[in-house]
Amino acid sequence: MAEENMGALQARKQAICRKAQRLHCRFYERCAHWSFNRSSDVEPIRWHREHWMLAGTALLITLLSGFIMPSWANAMRPAPAPVAHTLLPLALPKADLVQAPVSTVDDWQVVRVQPGQTLSDIFNAHGLGMSDLQKVMDAAGDHKDALHSIRPGEEFDFLLGSDGSLKGFRFDPDAANRAVVRFDGAQPTLAVQPRDIDRREQVAHGVIRSSLYAAGDQAGVNAAMIGKLADLFKYDIDFVQDLRVGDSFTMIYDDIYRDGVRYGQGDIVAAEFVNQGKRYTAYRFKKADGNYGWFSEDGRPIQKSFLRIPVDFTxxxxxxxxxxxxxxxxxxxxxxxxxxxxxxxxxxxxxxxxxxxxxxxxxxxxxxxxxxxxxxxxxxxxxxxxxxxxxxxxxxxxxxxxxxxxxxxxxxxxxxxxxxxxxxxxxxNPQTVTLPKPEPLPAAQLARFESQVVKPQLARLTELDNRIKLARANAPANHDN
CATH class of the missing domain: 2.70.70.10 (Glucose Permease (Domain IIA))
Incomplete structure (x- = not known):
């Protein structure tokens, strides 16, 4: 009886399989080659599109599980208990009811003098009258002489109030100082402030080809400094009649820088001029009285007793x-x-x-x-x-x-x-008369002049001349085509 039941059950299973195969015949045809049997007589597994789809689905489920599970675990944790804080009263310093005044920067208006302008013109242009100019003159004291004759390019600074009244005025009594006049107090005040002056030495060498000023321009020296050079040697050289092609000059001079900005040309420190083969020299030297003068190598003043020519002529x-x-x-x-x-x-x-x-x-x-x-x-x-x-x-x-x-x-x-x-x-004859020579420096000053001025400056001039001669000797020769 048992065997009959087992046979019936087996027959039923086979009937179910046959029915499934009929219903899903296409699936069984595609998947008939699937097998986990690794025997050599069975074909190896080949990955088709269905294989990749199933593997990708499994990998996606695994990744989502890795993200979802930790988040769910954190959500299940109990909320942390709040931390208790204790407030303690602190004694603070009393606030100062009087505030310190806020410092302000004065708004100075800078004016540069134009050719033909007068100081009264400049004051009028700022809405100020002669009474304001007179107030400045009175307050300037010993420095008011600098306001009597002004030059183009000079600067003046005005400090005006909100109503246009004059509160301050600044000017330069000389290159090294600035005078500040203030009218914002009970009485006018004057303060003189030193400026940062720096002298920077320059060297130059020129050869006369057509004129002295053309040679200076080629050497990089402006006309004003060339004028000073001519002024030094005018007692010995007639720069209209005596100049010859090939004459030369070598000079050491300084430029003045004020507050880091070039202010203008300074003075000639040392110079030599060769005119028709004759050499003339000039060296700046501070005399015993504190004033500067220019002297030849033998210590005699460059300024002779008489000018050779008393007029600028054509x-x-x-x-x-x-x-x-x-x-x-x-x-x-x-x-x-x-x-x-x-x-x-x-x-x-x-x-x-x-x-x-x-x-x-x-x-x-x-x-x-x-x-x-x-x-x-x-x-x-x-x-x-x-x-x-x-x-x-x-x-x-x-x-x-x-x-x-x-x-x-x-x-x-x-x-x-x-x-x-x-x-x-x-x-x-003024052109040929022998002019009397000036007296040289006293013995003590002459010794200091020779050791502190002539010796070092002469060495610099000689070195500069030698470098120029060497550069000319090494320069390639110019050949005309």
Missing amino acids: RISSKFSSARMHPILGRMRAHKGVDYAAPKGTPIHAAGDGVIKYHGWERGYGNFVVIQHNKTISTAYGHMSSFVKGQHVGERVRQGEVIGYVGMTGLATGPHLHYEFRVNGVQR
Whole structure:
């Protein structure tokens, strides 16, 4: 009986399988090759699209389980108990009811002087009047002289109130100081503040090819410094008549920097000029009285007792001669001076220190001045267009001081200066007369000058000359095509 039941059950299972196979015949056809049997007679497993889909699904379920389970575990944890805090009263310092004043920066308005402007023009442009300018003058005290003559490029600073009134004024009494005038107190105040001045030395070398200023420009030296160089050697060199091609100069000079910004050119420290093969030197030296001067290598002042030429001229229109044809009189006549042609109004300078001996009109000479320099030497100046106001006979004048202006008064065909150099009343040729040498420095100062100035500066000038000569010797020669 048992065997019959087992046979019926087995037959039923087979019937169910056959029915399933009929219903899912396509599936069984595709999956018939699946097997876990690793015997050699069975084909190895081949991965098809269905294999990859099943494997990807299983991997995705595994990953999601890794993320979801920890989050669920954290969610099941009990909330942490809050931490209790205790508040303790602290004693704080009392607040200061009076606040410190907030510092403010003054709003200074900087004005740069333009050509032709006056100080009153600048004040008017800021809505200020002559009364404000007078207040500044009064408050400036000993420094007000710097406000009487202003130059283009100079700077002035204004501090104005909200109502436009003048609260402060700043100006430079000299290159090294700044004067500050304030009017925001009960009384005007003046404070002088030193400026940060720095002198930076420069060196230059030039060779004359056409003119002195062209040589300076090629050497990188501005016209103002070249003017100072010419002013140093003007006692020995006539820069209009004596210059020759090939003349040269070497100089050490300084530029002035104020508060880190270039302020202008300084002074020549040392210089040499070679004119027609003759060498002239100049060295700056602080004398015993605290003033600076320029001296040659032997310690004699560069500034001679007399200027060789007392006027800036364009050409010599007539030289010293014992006989020449007078352009107006039309007959032979001695010309006991030198005529320097120059534009009308050119300043005429005293050739040396002395006393005015004659000041007025002289027949033939027109407006005429004679200066007595010592017992034996005098100089004379003719054909002036006008004199300097206030000068008169008996007044002492200093070398370089203006005594009149070029004109053509008297017997003259054009504006020029007729200049005479007289020794014991006899006219001598101003271009060739031997001028007296100035006295050298006293012995003690001369020793200091030679050791502290000449020796080191001469070494620098010599080194610079040698470097220039070496550079020229090594430079490739220029060949014309």
